[in-house]
Amino acid sequence: MNPCYETTSWRPGTLRAYESVGSIGAKYCYLNKVKPREFYNLILELIGEKNRYINRDDFTFDSLDFDFSKLSKLFNEPLPIVKKLSLKAINHLPNLRKQTGYSLASNEDFAYCPICLANGYHSPLHQISWVTNCFIHNEALINVVNKNKSIKNLHTDIKLLSNLYDIWFVESEIWESAKSYDWHLVDNKLIEEKAKLFIQALINTESAITNESTTIGNNIESKLLVLVENLGNSNSVFKAMHQNKSMRLGEPINFICSNMVADTLVKMNSKDFILFMYSRQITCESENAPEWKVALDKLPSILRINHKNCLHEYRKTFEQLEKTRISWCRWNTYVHPPYDMESYDRVPCQRIATLNLLQTILNFEDSLVHNSHGNFYDSRLGGMDYLFQDIEVLNDLITSDLAKKWVGFIVLGQHQIMKKYTPGYVFNTNDEADSRRTSMYVPHDLLEEIIDQLLLALVYVWIWALYETEMNRENLANQQFKPVQYLKLMISQLSPSAILEKTHNGLQLKIGTMVPYKTPDWFINKDDLINHYLNVQNKSRELEVTFDQVLLERMKSANLYQKSTNHLRIYSR
Numbered sequence: 347m348n349p350c351y352e353t354t355s356w357r358p359g360t361l362r363a364y365e366s367v368g369s370i371g372a373k374y375c376y377l378n379k380v381k382p383r384e385f386y387n388l389i390l391e392l393i394g395e396k397n398r399y400i401n402r403d404d405f406t407f408d409s410l411d412f413d414f415s416k417l418s419k420l421f422n423e424p425l426p427i428v429k430k431l432s433l434k435a436i437n438h439l440p441n442l443r444k445q446t447g448y449s450l451a452s453n454e455d456f457a458y459c460p461i462c463l464a465n466g467y468h469s470p471l472h473q474i475s476w477v478t479n480c481f482i483h484n485e486a487l488i489n490v491v492n493k494n495k496s497i498k499n500l501h502t503d504i505k506l507l508s509n510l511y512d513i514w515f516v517e518s519e520i521w522e523s524a525k526s527y528d529w530h531l532v533d534n535k536l537i538e539e540k541a542k543l544f545i546q547a548l549i550n551t552e553s554a555i556t557n558e559s560t561t562i563g564n565n566i567e568s569k570l571l572v573l574v575e576n577l578g579n580s581n582s583v584f585k586a587m588h589q590n591k592s593m594r595l596g597e598p599i600n601f602i603c604s605n606m607v608a609d610t611l612v613k614m615n616s617k618d619f620i621l622f623m624y625s626r627q628i629t630c631e632s633e634n635a636p637e638w639k640v641a642l643d644k645l646p647s648i649l650r651i652n653h654k655n656c657l658h659e660y661r662k663t664f665e666q667l668e669k670t671r672i673s674w675c676r677w678n679t680y681v682h683p684p685y686d687m688e689s690y691d692r693v694p695c696q697r698i699a700t701l702n703l704l705q706t707i708l709n710f711e712d713s714l715v716h717n718s719h720g721n722f723y724d725s726r727l728g729g730m731d732y733l734f735q736d737i738e739v740l741n742d743l744i745t746s747d748l749a750k751k752w753v754g755f756i757v758l759g760q761h762q763i764m765k766k767y768t769p770g771y772v773f774n775t776n777d778e779a780d781s782r783r784t785s786m787y788v789p790h791d792l793l794e795e796i797i798d799q800l801l802l803a804l805v806y807v808w809i810w811a812l813y814e815t816e817m818n819r820e821n822l823a824n825q826q827f828k829p830v831q832y833l834k835l836m837i838s839q840l841s842p843s844a845i846l847e848k849t850h851n852g853l854q855l856k857i858g859t860m861v862p863y864k865t866p867d868w869f870i871n872k873d874d875l876i877n878h879y880l881n882v883q884n885k886s887r888e889l890e891v892t893f894d895q896v897l898l899e900r901m902k903s904a905n906l907y908q909k910s911t912n913h914l915r916i917y918s919r
Contacts, residue, residue, distance in 0.1 A: 363430035368506025369468040441555040446569040563843030572858040638802040656695035684893030690819040694885035708761035748793040755781035803842040810861040811836035
């Protein structure tokens with residue numbers, strides 16, 4: 347080691363288990379009155395010339411060559427504590443990684459627990475991308491955008507040094523004793539106790555996973571919960587560390603099938619199931635509709651209840667707009683509707699915005715079928731089959747009659763529930779074909795039954811995500827948050843996951859869900875309904891006037907303003 351580091355200043359007894367390299371570096375720089383570059387050089391020496399990491403998701407202390415003995419001697423800290431700076435034990439659990447995409451990759455942002463920081467402690471366990479609560483205190487973590495640049499030859503978690511140094515030693519409001527001779531830090535015993543529960547739960551889950559099961563879903567958090575809950579491990583540990591605290595593992599659904607069929611299905615990965623979920627949705631007929639389709643088909647009418655007058659007012663405004671556009675503006679693109687569906691406060695009735703968001707969810711034919719302007723469209727030319735060919739066990743699925751080819755026409759716009767309230771619907775014709783011809787694989791027999799159960803859970807997530815978005819409309823307006831952004835966030839957070847396992851006589855499916863299998867209460871009582879419609883009328887008029895003024899200015903600027911402006915709505919009231 348470089349002789350200049352032999353006289354390093356440190357306060358023995360202040361190093362904590364699982365402490366981040368940024369936390370240690372900030373204290374080192376303060377005690378030695380040096381710039382971060384000095385600490386970077388020290389770390390490079392401890393890592394060694396090879397500078398090898400197991401994986402790009404590693405933390406600094408996960409380097410294969412990191413010399414913990416030298417660090418222990420340099421800081422005069424116990425070697426067992428120093429060795430607990432590494433997360434190698436849980437950073438690359440192969441089965442969890444395969445089943446859930448599990449990773450301890452650091453956040454790009456700086457995430458910290460305010461209680462820990464007030465006691466001079468920060469851990470890489472706070473930086474796990476899906477963790478939202480402190481593993482010690484269950485306190486909500488605070489995320490700060492980290493604008494610091496990466497350091498050559500060092501891992502990205504070293505960038506946290508500057509954030510921590512500024513908070514502790516420049517601002518110094520958070521950690522009051524930061525500049526004193528005595529540091530009162532979080533108790534090491536408490537840290538080890540809490541971290542051990544989390545680490546052990548992950549390791550137990552890893553060891554219990556077999557090749558005779560597969561997890562399904564996009565949400566890493568819920569997939570972890572499903573596995574942990576299913577295997578009987580300490581699910582409370584995970585619930586305390588991230589936002590999905592209310593997952594319920596439903597009653598297992600058993601399917602009797604041959605061993606060969608079971609083997610084929612558990613070899614499918616999450617993306618395979620999701621692809622079949624899409625194809626099932628866009629080809630499912632109304633006859634003998636499964637439960638998920640019935641719930642989805644009923645939702646538009648449920649949302650329209652008590653809002654028929656609101657929708658009539660909304661449509662009337664657009665019809666007036668269309669007459670103005672056809673009379674004076676023809677097809678000029680500067681004409682826009684007075685309502686802005688990207689903001690609740692620019693729509694007279696919040697349910698109109700919610701119905702529009704529902705259309706966004708339901709319009710899934712475009713997710714698999716390419717756009718076209720011809721009379722018919724054969725999606726095989728656009729690579730539709732290629733997506734399904736990515737399924738490694740596709741041939742086995744076809745041979746076992748679990749999947750079959752579907753060739754037919756997808757009716758365009760069949761999910762556009764707001765179509766008749768959209769400009770152009772009343773007065774214009776659409777040159778787009780009524781349907782598209784497509785060719786794809788769809789689930790059949792047992793696979794179809796499994797897909798229908800997964801879709802049922804997903805549909806209720808969509809319903810509750812819509813409800814949560816509408817109920818938070820005032821907060822969205824205050825935070826200038828677009829409803830569609832919030833909706834996607836809620837779907838992501840509430841997204842269900844499932845585990846499909848082999849049994850002695852077939853398969854068992856367990857679905858973990860964050861929402862109940864019921865429709866939320868959208869009801870408005872009669873007294874509120876009268877006042878609501880009056881408010882809608884007033885808001886609609888206000889928005890129309892604002893729009894007309896903007897339209898008039900645009901027409902003037904485009905030299906389209908004419909003397910006969912009495913035809914415009916602004917002068918006809």
